Amino acid sequence: MTTFYPEGSEPEAAGTAATPAAVESTPEQAPEQAFAPAPESADVADPGAPRTRRRGLVIAGAASGAVVLALGAGAAYLYLNLGRGATSPQGAVERLVNGAVDGNLIAVGAAISPSERDMALAMGDRAREMVEATLPEPEVTASAQVDFTAILDAVEVSVADVEYVTEDVVEGVSLVRVEAGTVTADVDKAPFVDAVMEQLEASGATAFEDLGYDDAMLDEARAELGTWVDETFPWTFDIAEEVSGWQESDAVPTDASPIAFMTVEEGGWYVSPLLTVAEAAASANLEPGDRGTAIADAVAFATPEEAATGTAAAVEEFFATGDAATLAAVLPLPERRIVSLYGEAVLRDATPLPAVALDVTEVAATVDGDVASAELVAFDFSFDLQDGMTAPTSGTYRQGCVTADGAGEICVADIPMVGQTGIDDISVTLMREGDGWLMSPTMTLVDYSVRVSAAYSEMLEDGSLDGLLMGE
Numbered sequence: 001m002t003t004f005y006p007e008g009s010e011p012e013a014a015g016t017a018a019t020p021a022a023v024e025s026t027p028e029q030a031p032e033q034a035f036a037p038a039p040e041s042a043d044v045a046d047p048g049a050p051r052t053r054r055r056g057l058v059i060a061g062a063a064s065g066a067v068v069l070a071l072g073a074g075a076a077y078l079y080l081n082l083g084r085g086a087t088s089p090q091g092a093v094e095r096l097v098n099g100a101v102d103g104n105l106i107a108v109g110a111a112i113s114p115s116e117r118d119m120a121l122a123m124g125d126r127a128r129e130m131v132e133a134t135l136p137e138p139e140v141t142a143s144a145q146v147d148f149t150a151i152l153d154a155v156e157v158s159v160a161d162v163e164y165v166t167e168d169v170v171e172g173v174s175l176v177r178v179e180a181g182t183v184t185a186d187v188d189k190a191p192f193v194d195a196v197m198e199q200l201e202a203s204g205a206t207a208f209e210d211l212g213y214d215d216a217m218l219d220e221a222r223a224e225l226g227t228w229v230d231e232t233f234p235w236t237f238d239i240a241e242e243v244s245g246w247q248e249s250d251a252v253p254t255d256a257s258p259i260a261f262m263t264v265e266e267g268g269w270y271v272s273p274l275l276t277v278a279e280a281a282a283s284a285n286l287e288p289g290d291r292g293t294a295i296a297d298a299v300a301f302a303t304p305e306e307a308a309t310g311t312a313a314a315v316e317e318f319f320a321t322g323d324a325a326t327l328a329a330v331l332p333l334p335e336r337r338i339v340s341l342y343g344e345a346v347l348r349d350a351t352p353l354p355a356v357a358l359d360v361t362e363v364a365a366t367v368d369g370d371v372a373s374a375e376l377v378a379f380d381f382s383f384d385l386q387d388g389m390t391a392p393t394s395g396t397y398r399q400g401c402v403t404a405d406g407a408g409e410i411c412v413a414d415i416p417m418v419g420q421t422g423i424d425d426i427s428v429t430l431m432r433e434g435d436g437w438l439m440s441p442t443m444t445l446v447d448y449s450v451r452v453s454a455a456y457s458e459m460l461e462d463g464s465l466d467g468l469l470m471g472e
Contacts, residue, residue, distance in 0.1 A: 084110075084267075084268055085114075085265075085266065085267060085268015085269050085270050086111070086268055086269040086270070087268070087269065088166075088269055089166050089174035089175075089176050089263040089269050090164050090166055090176055091269060092111055092176075092261075092263045092268075092269040092270050092271050093111075093164070093176045093178075093261045093263065093271060095107055095110060095111040096108060096111035096112070096261070096271045097159065098159075099111060101157045101158065101159055103152055111270060111271050112270055112271060112273065113264050113266060113270040113271065113272045113273070113274075113334070114266050114267075114270065115266060115332070115333040115334050116272060116273055116274055116334045118370075119332065119334055119431070119440070119442065119443070122370065122371050122431065122443065123442075123443065123446045125371075126371060126429075126443070126446060126447060126450065127446065127450045129368075148199065150191070150194075150195035150198070150199075151192065151195040151196055151199065153191070153195075154187050154188045154191040154192035154195055155185065155186075155187050155192065156185070156186050156187070156188075157183065157184070157185045158183075158184050159181060159182070159183050159184075160181065160182050160184070161180065161181050161182060162178060162180065162181025162182075162239070163178075163179045163180040163181060164176055164177065164178060164179065165177045165179055165256075165257075169262070169291060169341070170291070170292065170293060170294050170295060170340075170341070171294065171295075172264060172265040172295060173262065173263070173264050173265075173272075173275070173295065173337065173341070174262075174263050174269075175260055175261075175262055175263075175279065176260065176261045176262075176263055177256055177257045177259065177260045178239055178257055178259040178260070178261075179239070179240065179243070179257050180239050180240035180243075181239045181240070182236055182237065182238050182239065183236070183237040183239070184234060184235070184236045184237075185233065185234065185235045185236075186233050186234040186235070187229055187233050189226065189229050189230070192229060193222060193225050193226050193229065196225060197218070197221070197222050197225070200221075201218065239257075239259065243257045243258070243259070246258065258280070258283070260276070260279065260280070260283075261276050262275035262276045262278075262279050264337065272334070272337070274334050274335075274337075274338060275337055275338065275341070278338045278341070278342055282342050282345060282346075285345070286345060290344070290345040290348075291341045291342065291345065292324070292325070292340045292341045292342070292343065292344055294340065295328075295336060295337050295340045295341070296325040296328040296329045296336055296339075296340045297329060298329060298330075298331075298333070298336060298433060298434075298436070298438060299314075299329045299330055300433055300434060300435065300436020300437065300438055301330075301436050301437050301438070302435075302436060302437070303365070303437060304363075304365035304367060304372035304374045304430045304437050305363040305365050305374065306437070307330070307374070307430050307436075307437040307438055307439050308360060308363045308365070308374040308376065308428055308430070308439065309360045309363060310330060311330045311428070311438075311439040312358045312359070312360045312379065313358075314326055314327055314329065314330040315327065315356065315358055316356055316357055316358050319353050319354055319355060319356040320355065320356075322347055322353055324339055324340065324343025324344050324346075324347060325339075325340060325343075327339055327343065328340040328343060330438060330439060331438055331439065331440065331441070332431050332433055332438045332440050333433065334442075335440060335441060335442060336438075352386045353386075354383050354384060354385050354386060355383065355384040355386055355392075356381075356382070356383045357380075357381065357382045357383070357394075358379060358380075358381050359379060359380045359381070360376055360378075360379040361378045361379060361380065362376075362377040362378035362379075363375065363376060363377060364377050365430075370431060370432040371429065371430070371431055371432070371443065372429070372430045372431075372432075372437065373427055373428075373429055373430075373447065374427060374428050374429075374430055374439075375425050375426070375427045376397070376425075376426045376427065376428070377398075377399055378396075378397060378398050378399070379396075379397050380394075380395075380396050380397075381394065381395060381396075381397065382394035382395075393405055395407075397426070399425075400412045400413060400424045400425050400426075411424070412424050412425060412426065420455070420459070421451065421452045421455035421456065422451070422455050423448070423451060423452070423455075427444070427447070428444045429443035429444040429446070429447045430443075431443060
């Protein structure tokens with residue numbers, strides 16, 4: 001199947017004059033062909049799987065967000081040499097969906113926000129480095145060698161007559177809704193069945209033998225697969241019809257299509273997977289005017305140490321004022337946008353906020369390229385829940401141990417299910433942005449998750465995990 005990219009015949013050719021429409025073509029057609037102009041709101045669809053009206057909704061917006069998030073993470077490494085964005089929000093979504101429909105990961109990567117691509121790359125690098133440093137190289141198994149290329153080659157997906165509506169959210173951020181259009185999927189039956197069975201047998205040969213499967217049983221499975229193909233394909237998803245059904249059943253909170261993509265301007269327009277997911281999650285509870293009115297400017301810090309102490313000061317100010325922009329300003333761009341747009345809405349019913357004081361006095365940082373780890377070696381803290389029932393608490397933290405009012409000393413390494421993972425400190429992860437450093441909650445969570453996963457894998461390998469779970 002051939003796909004056309006309205007912002008240029010190929011993602012690499014972003015400077016080419018563009019027609020704001022994407023149309024279906026036959027394999028004989030070439031990208032250089034001219035096309036009829038598209039309507040003002042037109043073009044591209046969500047390549048989602050078939051679903052019933054109620055089941056298929058299950059937060060349709062969240063589903064579209066999850067799809068672009070997965071695509072963005074999986075294709076990010078292919079995007080390193082594709083630096084030009086689309087000329088419009090709609091063009092960014094067209095590039096994403098056409099690339100996904102065509103199985104072109106380079107095109108998909110070209111549509112993803114560069115700042116989020118960089119964060120995804122950093123996450124992958126950090127996870128790989130930590131795992132390689134703590135775990136032996138995994139054995140290559142048959143299932144790890146499964147190749148789905150032949151299966152995908154037998155599947156044909158196309159989109160047609162798709163209509164968009166673009167909504168400006170704040171400067172540099174726009175929401176693109178898919179209002180109408182059709183997604184059609186079909187398979188070349190014989191090659192598809194052959195490819196599926198070949199991979200099934202390759203990945204499960206040993207298991208089949210252990211379970212007593214023989215050739216006759218595999219032939220029966222082949223026949224059942226062929227029947228499923230006959231009953232399922234061709235499959236067509238009518239976007240307008242599905243959206244109308246969701247609206248009539250009150251399954252969506254507004255009359256707007258829940259199939260939506262958030263786009264951002266970063267020297268061109270790109271799809272933001274993180275904002276798309278955040279918008280889908282927030283849309284059910286958002287009222288008009290609930291979103292923030294601007295993306296906060298970054299308050300970048302010269303060193304990772306300054307970023308750690310500056311973030312602590314921003315957290316303290318945030319709890320004192322309830323101003324989400326204060327917290328957003330010390331976060332990397334992907335997270336800064338989320339807090340800027342949705343922070344106030346999340347806090348709307350949070351009254352009163354705790355009173356927090358946090359004074360970081362010693363930080364030990366290590367830098368690895370554009371990512372740094374900063375251990376909070378020493379800090380003083382206090383907090384007051386202001387609920388009239390709980391007394392204010394204050395204390396100190398020194399090298400892995402907390403001393404709080406009336407509670408004595410508690411060390412991180414002594415906390416059940418934490419110390420066994422080898423975690424005995426409090427650290428944050430920072431990213432370089434421009435000439436400065438900013439603390440990333442997402443990267444911090446990824447680092448801790450990898451550390452915990454690696455430790456549990458080691459315990460599983462040496463048999464100590466069973467004892468831990470039994471409380472031994």
